[in-house]
Amino acid sequence: MLHSTPQMATPPDLAEVLDHVSGGVIVVDARGEVAHANAEARTLLAPGRPDAAAVRDLLARLDARARQGRAASQSDPRSGPQFGPRSGPDSPTLVELASGRVVGGAWKARATGGGVLTLVEMGAHLRTLELAHTDPLTGLSNRAELRRRLGDLLAPPQPRALSVLFIDLDRFKAVNDTLGHPMGDALLGKVADRLRSVTRQDDVVARMGGDEFAIIQPGSSGPEASEALAQRLVEVAGRAYAIEGHVLNIGASIGISMAPADGTDPDDLLKKADLALYGAKAAGRNTFRFFDAGMEARLQARRALELELRKALALRQFRLMYQPQVNLATGQVSGFEALLRWVHPERGVVPPADFVPLAEELGVIVPVGEWVLREACREAASWPEGIGVAVNISPVQFRSPRLFDSVAAALTQSRIDPARLELEITEGALLHDTDVVLEVLNRVRSLGVRVSMDDFGTGYSSLSYLQRFPFDRIKIDQSFVRGPGALDDKTAIVRAIASLGASMGMRTTAEGVETAEQMERMRAEGCTEVQGYLTGRPLSPEDVARRLAQPPLPPGTGTIP
Structure with missing residues (x-):
């Protein structure tokens, strides 16, 4: 068997240099014997020995892998390469050693015979590559x-x-x-x-x-x-x-x-x-x-709407309309709900359902909501004392740290009595980070403003929220006032909500009232106020004063003229 011999060893000074080289280096002489194997080569091949047989076997395996990768020569790799100038793989090839280590090996033949086999452990590198794709x-x-x-x-x-x-x-x-x-x-x-x-x-x-x-x-x-x-x-x-x-x-x-x-x-x-x-x-x-092909067109339309929505506030395209809220005991207007409208120069009036969800998704609702607060308070400051204004607050606004400051700034700039401002929130604002939202509500409440729960009865946790925060008003969702469903069942729900509100010192407003019969039913079941097309459609700021000058609505009548 071929083996390393002392007389063929690498000179001591070169051997010392090779021992400090990164990677394994095995020098093979013209007779096929191992002239030198540096320290890392000996470690990589342990427990085997870096003798001629071990190197020949390793080169055979490297050669076979290289041939498979190139799909080139069909020669039998088991014969193993001869240590000549053209034998063995000429580029790095991966192979697993008996120790379980994965190495990349390359053979460089010398014209005078023999050559140099270099080995690099690839395990860590392969794990890094795997992580890069995982x-x-x-x-x-x-x-x-x-x-x-x-x-x-x-x-x-x-x-x-x-x-x-x-x-x-x-x-x-x-x-x-x-x-x-x-x-x-x-x-x-x-x-x-x-x-x-x-x-x-x-x-x-x-x-x-x-x-x-x-x-x-x-x-x-x-x-x-x-x-x-x-x-x-x-x-x-x-x-x-x-x-x-x-x-x-x-x-x-x-x-x-x-x-x-x-x-x-x-x-x-x-x-x-x-x-x-x-x-x-x-x-x-x-x-x-x-x-389907139409999806791309719809996406382009949505992106166009996004761009226009981002510019709408700067271009002053938003307007506020005000829907009356009527006290059932007196028939008089007790306040107005501010309703946002987008008046687009080409699209016309864009319904809130078409742009508010998009504004929330984009985060645009935060600056828009701040404008609504300022504008509603500014308009309400010119109304008679005792007439309040209700402003819807998006769940996204509650996640903004600016809400408290926005409310405080709107009150300061308008000099309106804080008790005339009411913030309407839906259960959606309370579903996530409830404790954080309640903390914000308590801070806002400390300013003197009122807080109401909108669309009450449509969520599964509405009652639990009433226990955790003293709302000033419950707004009964319009689905219990009109629409499909058994009238007796809806009436029973309205009666229960109105009774609950009265027991907790909260006003109850029925939304979506469109007929005199609906209004009388809400009165009979204990609601304190109604809001809907019967008592008034949304009004422009200029029409609010004329509406307030009209006489109270007598019981059992239709829309106020």
């Missing part, structure tokens, strides 16, 4: 890896048929906000497990960031397979999660794009799946939608 929280592929895999599958000349599913978790933010990010992270891990459980081995499952996931489903040439997977995903994601003593309920909205039907460009397919996801959310969430 989401550390869930162990799924990350965004970059999904994009790479999608590019590979769609590469010409034969892009594969596939579908891309974008998944967004519904109500996940509420978990983070109420139970904290550690609980949210644990929930994401559970969701990832469920996604794995319903996908195939060749599907690519990735976390895109936050609470968004994506799946590549290769071989999906028609919508049937994608629809079946989407239905399954919605079903498993919507099951209750038991984590650390908490039972959590979320859902999933899914958007789907398909290749080649929707194109074969990776970025374009991802964009279209995202558009379809937006369509699923718009359809009520906890469902799925396939991409």
